[in-house]
Amino acid sequence: MQTERLYNIVSNLIVYILAFALAIGLGALIIWGFLGINPFYSLSLIMTTALLSYNGLLSTVLYLVPLTLIGLGLAICYKARFWNIGADGQMIFGAIFTMGMALFMTRYTYSSLVVPLLLVMGIIGGAAYGLIPAILKVKFKVSEVLSSLMLNFVAIYLMTWLVDVTGPWKDPSSAELQSYPLPHTYFLPYEYISLLAITVVAIIIISYLYHRTSFGYKLKVMSSSFQAADYAGINKERQFIMIGAISGGLAGLAGALQILAIDHLLASTFDGIFFGYLGIFVAWLAATNPVYIIFAGLLMGTLINGGYFMQAISGVSVEFVYYFEGVVFISIIVFQLIKPKLRRLLKID
Amino acid sequence: MERVSNSKILIMSDITKSFSGKKALDQVNFDLDRGEIHALLGENGAGKTTLMNVLFGLVSADEGKIVLKGQEVRITSPSEAIEHGIGMVHQHFSLIPTLNVMENFILVNVKGRKIDIRAQEIREIANRLNLNINLSAKVSTLSAGERQRLEIIRMLYFGSDLIILDEPTSVLTPLETEGLFKELKELAKTKSIVFISHKLNEVKQISSRISVLRKGKMVGTIANDENATIETLVKMMIEKMPSVIQKEPVEGGSAGPLLVVDSIRIYGKKNEKAIDFKPPIKEMIIGRNEIVGLAGVAGNGQRELFNGVAGLERVHDGTITFDGRDITKLSIAARIHLGIGYVPEDRLTVGLAPDLSVKDNLILKDIDKGEYKNGFSLNDAKLRGRATELVKEFDIRTQSVDTPVRYLSGGNLQKVILAREISLQPKLLLAYEPTKGLDVGATAFIRNRLIEYSRNGSVLIFSEDLDELLDICDRIYVIYEGRLNGEVRRKDFDVYLIGKMMGGLVQNAN
Ligand SMILES: Nc1ncnc2c1ncn2[C@@H]1O[C@H](COP(=O)(O)OP(=O)(O)O)[C@@H](O)[C@H]1O
Numbered sequence: 001m002q003t004e005r006l007y008n009i010v011s012n013l014i015v016y017i018l019a020f021a022l023a024i025g026l027g028a029l030i031i032w033g034f035l036g037i038n039p040f041y042s043l044s045l046i047m048t049t050a051l052l053s054y055n056g057l058l059s060t061v062l063y064l065v066p067l068t069l070i071g072l073g074l075a076i077c078y079k080a081r082f083w084n085i086g087a088d089g090q091m092i093f094g095a096i097f098t099m100g101m102a103l104f105m106t107r108y109t110y111s112s113l114v115v116p117l118l119l120v121m122g123i124i125g126g127a128a129y130g131l132i133p134a135i136l137k138v139k140f141k142v143s144e145v146l147s148s149l150m151l152n153f154v155a156i157y158l159m160t161w162l163v164d165v166t167g168p169w170k171d172p173s174s175a176e177l178q179s180y181p182l183p184h185t186y187f188l189p190y191e192y193i194s195l196l197a198i199t200v201v202a203i204i205i206i207s208y209l210y211h212r213t214s215f216g217y218k219l220k221v222m223s224s225s226f227q228a229a230d231y232a233g234i235n236k237e238r239q240f241i242m243i244g245a246i247s248g249g250l251a252g253l254a255g256a257l258q259i260l261a262i263d264h265l266l267a268s269t270f271d272g273i274f275f276g277y278l279g280i281f282v283a284w285l286a287a288t289n290p291v292y293i294i295f296a297g298l299l300m301g302t303l304i305n306g307g308y309f310m311q312a313i314s315g316v317s318v319e320f321v322y323y324f325e326g327v328v329f330i331s332i333i334v335f336q337l338i339k340p341k342l343r344r345l346l347k348i349d
Numbered sequence: 350m351e352r353v354s355n356s357k358i359l360i361m362s363d364i365t366k367s368f369s370g371k372k373a374l375d376q377v378n379f380d381l382d383r384g385e386i387h388a389l390l391g392e393n394g395a396g397k398t399t400l401m402n403v404l405f406g407l408v409s410a411d412e413g414k415i416v417l418k419g420q421e422v423r424i425t426s427p428s429e430a431i432e433h434g435i436g437m438v439h440q441h442f443s444l445i446p447t448l449n450v451m452e453n454f455i456l457v458n459v460k461g462r463k464i465d466i467r468a469q470e471i472r473e474i475a476n477r478l479n480l481n482i483n484l485s486a487k488v489s490t491l492s493a494g495e496r497q498r499l500e501i502i503r504m505l506y507f508g509s510d511l512i513i514l515d516e517p518t519s520v521l522t523p524l525e526t527e528g529l530f531k532e533l534k535e536l537a538k539t540k541s542i543v544f545i546s547h548k549l550n551e552v553k554q555i556s557s558r559i560s561v562l563r564k565g566k567m568v569g570t571i572a573n574d575e576n577a578t579i580e581t582l583v584k585m586m587i588e589k590m591p592s593v594i595q596k597e598p599v600e601g602g603s604a605g606p607l608l609v610v611d612s613i614r615i616y617g618k619k620n621e622k623a624i625d626f627k628p629p630i631k632e633m634i635i636g637r638n639e640i641v642g643l644a645g646v647a648g649n650g651q652r653e654l655f656n657g658v659a660g661l662e663r664v665h666d667g668t669i670t671f672d673g674r675d676i677t678k679l680s681i682a683a684r685i686h687l688g689i690g691y692v693p694e695d696r697l698t699v700g701l702a703p704d705l706s707v708k709d710n711l712i713l714k715d716i717d718k719g720e721y722k723n724g725f726s727l728n729d730a731k732l733r734g735r736a737t738e739l740v741k742e743f744d745i746r747t748q749s750v751d752t753p754v755r756y757l758s759g760g761n762l763q764k765v766i767l768a769r770e771i772s773l774q775p776k777l778l779l780a781y782e783p784t785k786g787l788d789v790g791a792t793a794f795i796r797n798r799l800i801e802y803s804r805n806g807s808v809l810i811f812s813e814d815l816d817e818l819l820d821i822c823d824r825i826y827v828i829y830e831g832r833l834n835g836e837v838r839r840k841d842f843d844v845y846l847i848g849k850m851m852g853g854l855v856q857n858a859n
């Protein structure tokens with residue numbers, strides 16, 4: 001089994017390197033050919049700004065954290081072949097719950113328990129929202145792909161309504177469509193350290209659930225064979241419900257952190273880059289392995305954050321990052337097909 | 350170019366292959382004459398499949414040389430093998446279940462032949478083989494036996510002149526096997542055939558030469574003549590043979606019946622009645638400590654009946670009473686808890702989670718038990734300990750308890766399932782073809798286990814091998830077209846009577 005494992009690691013590595021090389025190569029051609037901009041300069045900007053400068057690195061963290069949390073939850077969903085694409089809506093719902101609770105409490109009090117309470121509200125909001133497609137699937141056999149996608153739109157409209165001109169949370173003193181601001185005492189303290197700590201704790205908890213509990217064990221059985229899960233008397237419905245709640249909760253936590261550490265208010269432009277969808281890519285890139293998620297999150301975070309710097313400095317639009325993501329996604333699928341050939345080249349069977 | 354003068358179509362020499370440091374093949378020599386049927390005999394895990402996978406380009410050998418039609422070749426993929434005129438029918442099926450039969454043929458393009466011609470050719474091959482196929486049936490709706498037939502036809506259709514059949518009869522009924530043998534003998538006039546099997550009588554019947562593999566080593570190749578007796582072959586094949594335990598007969602039960610399946614009806618996929626128990630025999634009753642056999646040709650409702658009792662299939666009408674309780678509507682988990690164990694037909698996707706380790710599969714049904722938990726966590730040390738014990742007790746041959754089960758051979762897969770089910774000490778064990786495809790050693794082992802087990806519990810066993818049922822059962826029910834067509838007690842066992850009942854020719858109401 002040692003060689004098998006080694007083979008898997010090596011061949012996956014090769015697949016990923018090829019995919020990235022292709023995306024970078026094609027991207028460089030486009031930048032150079034169509035825009036006439038030096039591609040190596042602009043591409044290297046992504047790295048130097050997002051990873052090698054102090055301020056750049058800090059803002060990379062702000063992308064890394066939600067991407068990792070969402071990717072983690074989706075990884076669990078996809079293990080059980082529960083095709084949740086509603087992390088976006090779940091994140092928004094987490095943010096709404098957090099903001100709602102914060103607005104409600106500003107009328108009353110401050111205590112050191114406020115921030116933890118607001119985080120829990122975010123988790124509850126996301127989990128509740130994540131439960132809906134799971135329940136619809138279990139009770140009424142509604143495809144989770146459809147229901148979770150539709151719920152994303154519902155969440156966006158609800159959020160927009162809350163902060164709309166006549167919305168209940170709209171701050172009349174602001175020209176933008178946004179809520180009353182969060183009081184300073186409700187901000188996440190030591191924001192960068194706290195964000196990273198919360199992310200690491202989430203990874204540890206999910207890895208523990210996956211590797212050490214009967215919930216995780218059943219997930220593995222389901223990922224290998226639904227029929228075997230049925231045969232063993234595993235309650236798949238219950239698993240789906242838990243998965244819906246857990247992944248929704250993680251997305252909701254991402255939403256809460258976005259409010260408490262970064263935005264400090266709820267605006268109609270919340271989640272403008274669609275973290276919930278990018279999270280699908282993160283989960284998938286990490287091959288749904290909880291421990292690899294943070295690296296995939298880091299990669300994606302670097303690309304996005306670096307992309308903004310690249311746009312500002314070299315004039316290559318940030319949309320280039322999404323092109324990049326797409327090419328990598330497709331080429332990984334294609335390169336997976338050549339794995340059997342690699343197997344023979346490496347002489348591992 | 351081919352050198353016709355050479356009588357050997359194939360010479361494989363000094364083939365060595367290791368998996369993770371363990372030698373699956375060790376300096377194996379094998380050759381094939383033109384127009385012979387050469388049997389490759391050996392226990393499960395002996396390396397038969399691996400040797401032929403090397404030839405078919407599925408496994409690359411570490412060492413060794415292959416000379417095909419007089420020329421040294423390197424075959425690195427099945428498509429290359431097919432180009433060389435090698436065809437292989439695998440032990441595990443390689444058809445695409447969501448496509449229909451015809452589409453499975455079209456998948457591999459054979460020199461631009463037209464589709465309608467193909468259909469004609471396929472029908473001809475099928476008719477010659479006396480194998481019925483419905484070209485527009487979806488493969489997923491076919492039984493295991495039908496899929497196997499289809500594989501054989503498909504390969505003949507590719508025009509191979511060197512044909513490898515990996516345990517082809519393991520899914521065929523005796524009648525189909527006879528037909529296949531006839532056709533193989535016909536085929537051998539123009540083609541060369543490697544026939545992999547662990548069934549001695551088949552090997553004796555069909556082959557001109559026999560090569561025996563044992564634990565990765567070639568024990569020898571002998572001509573199939575009067576010197577090649579069953580005893581000689583068994584000695585070549587296995588080191589020591591387990592002796593067979595006899596079942597102590599039980600008549601009825603003292604504490605009342607354990608299982609009563611009464612007037613049930615189960616609808617199949619196409620809404621036809623797969624099971625419909627009605628008079629004269631509307632009940633199937635299993636007493637305590639009884640081994641009850643279910644005889645019948647595959648596809649007469651056995652699968653649905655077993656799944657119905659285990660809870661995997663919905664019972665639409667009638668009642669199932671287990672240990673005095675109506676379980677007709679209970680969940681699978683509840684039935685497991687009440688003491689129903691199940692060795693299902695499909696080992697690798699129903700009975701086992703293929704990607705999980707031997708350990709994880711052995712503890713599949715223990716996972717929610719308090720004794721294996723430390724608070725919220727699973728007690729890994731204890732689960733591992735239990736798995737290790739079972740591996741030893743049931744002589745499961747695996748590199749380690751962490752090996753994914755999909756790497757195990759058929760006999761060992763079955764041992765993993767049986768070890769798990771028996772160790773849970775159910776009151777009733779449902780065993781669907783428990784020894785199908787297994788070698789003599791593993792078969793004897795599993796039968797002995799079932800007989801030993803019947804001292805504490807009851808067994809309902811379905812087997813297409815009537816001799817097996819006659820050997821170990823106290824009573825036999827015959828199933829035909831979804832209903833019970835006869836019930837025979839041990840003292841009245843009669844092969845011909847049961848055979849007739851299996852064909853629906855006679856009925857008895859006891
Ligand atoms: N892909 C593989 N990886 C690891 N071990 C394997 C693999 N294929 C076969 N084996 C091992 O090689 C041995 C021979 O297996 P096999 O050729 O399938 O035996 P047979 O066909 O005679 O039953 C067994 O111990 C089996 O577990």
Ligand SMILES: [Mg+2]
Pocket residue numbers: 394397398399440515758
């Ligand atoms: Mg084999």
